[in-house]
Amino acid sequence: MIFTKLITSVLMALPALAAPAANPRAAASTSSGYWVADIARNGVVPFGNDSSYAIFRNVMDYGAKGDGSTDDTDAINKAISDGNRCGQGCGSTTTAPAIVYFPAGTYMVNKPIIQYYYTQMIGDANDLPILKAMSTFTGMAVIDSDPYDDDGASWYVNQNNFFRQVRNFQIDLTELPYTSGAGIHWQVAQATSLQNIVFNMRTDGGSANIQKGIFMDNGSGGFMSDLTFIGGGTGMWVGNQQFTTRNMTFSNCQTAIFINWDWVWTIKDVTINNCQVGLDVSTGGSTDQTVGSALFLDSTISNTPIGVNSSYSMTQTGTNGTLIIDNVDMTNNVQTAIHDATTSTAILAGNQVVSNFVQGNAVHQSGTAVHAIQAAQSNVTKPESLLNSAGAVYTRSKPQYESLPASSFISAKGYGLKGDGTTDDTAKMQAFLNSVTADQVAYFDHGAYIVTDTIKVPKDIKITGEVWPMIMAKGSNFADMSNPRPVFQVGQAGETGAVELSDLIFQTAGPVPGAIMIEWNLKASSQGAAGMWDVHNRIGGSAGTGLLSEQCAKNNGTTHGANKACEGTFLMMHITSAASDVYLENTWFWVADHDLEPAANSAQIDVYNGRGVLIESQGPVWLYGTASEHSVMYNYQLSNASAVYMALIQTETAYFQGNPAAPAPFVVNATWNDPAFSNTTSATSSRTWGLRVIDSEDVFVYGAGLYSFFDNYNQDCLATESCQDNMVSLENSVVHMYGLSTKASVNMLSVDGVSRAIDSDNRNTFCNGSDANGNNGNSSTDSSTSTLTLGSVTTSTLMGTASTSTVNTGVVSLMATPDAASTGTSTSASASASATSTACAMHKRAMAEARAKASGSKAENGRKSTEL
Secondary structure, three states, X not given: XXXXXXXXXXXXXXXXXXXXXXXXXXXXXXXXXXXXHHOOOOOOOOOOOOOOOOOEEEHHHHOOOOEEEEEOHHHHHHHHHOOOOOOOOOOOOOOOOEEEEEOOOEEEEOOOEEOOOOEEEEEOOOOOOEEEEOOOOOOOOOEEOOOEOOOOOEOOOHHHOXXXXXXXXXXXXXXXXXXXXXXEEOOOOOOEEEEEEEEEOOOOOHHHOOOEEEEOOOXXXXXXXXXXXXXXXXXXXEEEEEEEEEEEEEEOOOEEEEEEEEEEEEEEEEEEEOOOEEEEOOOOOOOOOOEOEEEEEEEEEEOOOEEEEEOOOOOOOOOOOEEEEEEEEEEEOOOEEEEEOOOXXXXXXXXXXXXXXXXXXXXOOOOOOEEEEEEEOXXXXXXXXXXXXXXXXXXXXXXXXXXXXXXXXXXXXXXXOOOEEEEEOHHHHHHHHHHOOOOOEEEEOOOEEEEOOOEEEOOEXXXXXXXXXXXXXXXXXXXXXXXXXXXEXXXXXXXXXXEEEEXXXXXXXXXXXXXXXXXXOXXXXXXXXXXXXXXXXXXXXOOOOOOOHHHHEOOOOOOOOOOHHHEOEEEEEEEOOOOEOEEEEOOEEEEOOEOOOHHHOOOEEOOEOOEEEEEOOOOOEEEEEEEEEOOOOEEEEEEOOEEEEEEEEXXXXXXXXXXXXXXXXXXXXXXXXXXXXXXXXXXXXXXXXXXXXXXXXXXXXXXXXXXXXXXXXXXXXXXXXXXXXXXXXXXXXXXXXXXXXXXXXXXEEEEOOEEEEEHHHOEOOEOEEEEEEEOOOOEEEEEOXXXXXXXXXXXXXXXXXXXXXXXXEOOEEEOOOOOOOXXXXXXXXXXXXXXXXOOHHHHHHHHHHHHHHHHOOOOOOOEEEEEO
C-alpha cells in the first residue's frame, strides 16, 4: 500500500516488551473441548527462524490465571512477545507468526494488551474468554494493534499493518468510568479481521459517555464481522481508507457507528436497537466533510431517533458525504431516517423501509454535466440466487469448527508432508487431501509446502491452516505463460460438492509465469457450501519466495523491460464457467510492492504478475471484503459472468508501470479475453485495469476503491490526478455499481469505450466517487425518479448511485437515462456521481483530537504526508 502516514504528538507511552527466553509448549489444563486448544502442534517456521520458536502460545502457560481477580496483563503480553517477535521498531516480518490462545476465563488487565505483527489472538469459541479492564486501567484500549510512543509515532505504518486476527472474546469496560476506555484500537490494513467479539460498556452517562468498542484512527483495510456492542458512547468509532463490516449488533449505545473519515466504507447486516443515532457520517459539516462514501445495506434500525446523521448539502462543491442506503428497515420507532446535522431537519422521514436512497452528484449522458441528487430511488432487483430466505444478499461467516473434536483434524505434517520450504510435497499433498473424509478437516500445520504440479482438491473437503501456512508453486510445470496450468484446482468441471478453505496463503517459490494459483470449478451442493475465508495470495515480498529486494529491487532510474527472474504468476484466481455458488470473504490477492522482511526496511520491489481475479461463472458468486493489487493487466475481470455480488473491492495499479507499460512482460491472449492495450497515443493508457466487466449481466458492486498512485514510482501525476487514463471498463454488460471510488485515473468509468464519468467532476476527500447501475437488453431501470423501459440494445446502459476518484475522495452514481431515441440498438447510459474533497488540515485535526480523547493525552499537531 501507499504509505500515507499520519502522525500525532504525545500519546500514552507503550514501552517495548522484552522477549523472555522460555518457549513453553505444554497445553493448559483448562479446555472446553475447542480443538484449537487440544490439537497436536507440529508447525515450524520454515524460513529465518529456529525450530524451537513457539508458534502456538497458551496464555495460561505464561502465568495468566483468568480468575477474575489476578492482573494478567504482563503474562498475556509475555505470551504475545515471546521469541524475538516483530514489535516496536520492526515494520513487518513473515518469519515470526504466532497464535495466542485464551482458554475460558476472566482476564483482568490494567494496561493495553499489545498485539504484535503477524499475530492471531484466538479465544475459546465455545466459552468466550473475557478481557476485562480494571478500574486502574490506563492506555488507549484493552487490545492495541498499533501503539503510539511518547512522540506520537506508531509502532507500525498503519497502511502496512497486515496479517492479524482477533476472534472469540468478550471485552468488558464496565469497571472504568464512562468518561474513558476503548475495547480495541484497530489501526490495520489488509489480511486482518475481527470476528465473534462482544463489547460490554457502560450504559449510563448519557451524552457524556465516551467509551468506544472499537477505536480506529487510520489504516487501509480491511474486514470485520460478527460483532456485538452493548452500551458505550460509540460502538464503533472508525476511520480508514476502505473497509467492509458485516453482521454487527448494537444496543444501548449513544451512537452505534461513527465514521470519522473514509474513502469508501461498506456496512452490511447491521441490527441497531435503542441507540440515539444509528450511523453518523456528518463529521466536518457540509464544508469540511471527512467521510467520502458510505454504503449501508441490508440492515435494521429500531427504537432510535435518528437512523443516519449526514451533513451532505445539495449545494456543496465537493461530493464528500456520498451516501447509499439499500434495504434498510427503519419502520420500528425511528423518527428520522436521514437527518441533516447542519440544519437539524429531516432529509428523509423515518418509520419506513428505505429500499434505495442515494445522495451525491449526477453525471449525464455526456459524462461531463454534473448535478446533485439526494432522494429515494427505485429498488434494484437482484437475482434470487444471490439472496437469502429473508430477501437480503446472502452471507456466511468463516467456519471455526467449534463443534468438532481435535480428533477430526488431520495434520498434514502428521501425514508425512514436510512443509519445510525445500521438499517437494506435491505427491504427498495429493494423497493427503484424497485421504481426508467429508466429516474431517485437513489441517495444514504452519510451514511452506512446495508444489510442482497441479493439486486436485476433492469435491467434499474442509481445509484450514495454522496461522496462514504457505502453499508455494514452483518449477517448470508453471513456467510457460502461453500454456498456464492451475496450482490448486478446486473440483473438476461438472462436480458438485462442498469445499471450505480458510486461513491459508498461496505464494510462489521463484517466478512461475504460467501458474494459475487457484482455479475454482466446483458447483456448490447448497447455497454457501463452497468458499474461502481469510485465504490470501501473496506473490513475492516474503521470505522463501526469491522475489525480494535482493532479486527484484525497484528499477525506476532507467528505461527497461521486465526482469524475468521477478515474474510472478499468470493469474491469481480463476472462478471458471463451470463454477457456481462461490463465496469469498476477506481474501487479499497481493502482488508485493515492497519487501516485508525487516532487513529490507520496506524497500520497494518490482514483481510482474499477469492478472488478478478472473470470474467467468454464471453465478451466484459473492465477494466480501476482497482486494486485488498490483497485477499487470487487470486486478478484477468479469467475462461472460452473471449473478456476481462484490462488496467491497479494492485495487491498486502496479507502481512500476509504465516502465515497462502493460502488458509487459506478459502477452495479450485472446483466449483469456485479455485487454488489448492498443492505445499508443497516450503515455498513461497502458496501465492496470482496476475492474473490467465484459459480456456479463446482473453484476452488483457495492463499494469499490480503485487507486493509482504512481507513474514509474513518480508521484508528480497526483498533482493533476492523471497517473493513468482509465480505471473501470464496462463492455456490453449489465452492471449496478455503487460507491465507485477511484484515485488519479482521468476517466473513472468507461462504457463500451466511451468515458461516462471523469475524475475532475467528482472530487472527494482523497478519491473520486460514483455509483453506477448498468442494464443491457429489455429491462427496466430507474433514473432519478423515473422508471425507464429500454429497447433491445447491444451495448451497456447504466443506472445508479455513487462512486469516487482523486487526491480528494469521492463517489459517482450512475443512473440510466434514455437517449432521444431509446429503442432499437441505441446505447442508453448516464451517471450520477458523488465524490468527496476534504482539506488535509481537517483530517489531521480530527485524527489528533480523536486520539487525544481515546488515550487521555493530548495530540495537537497532526501531520499527513506521502512517503515511499
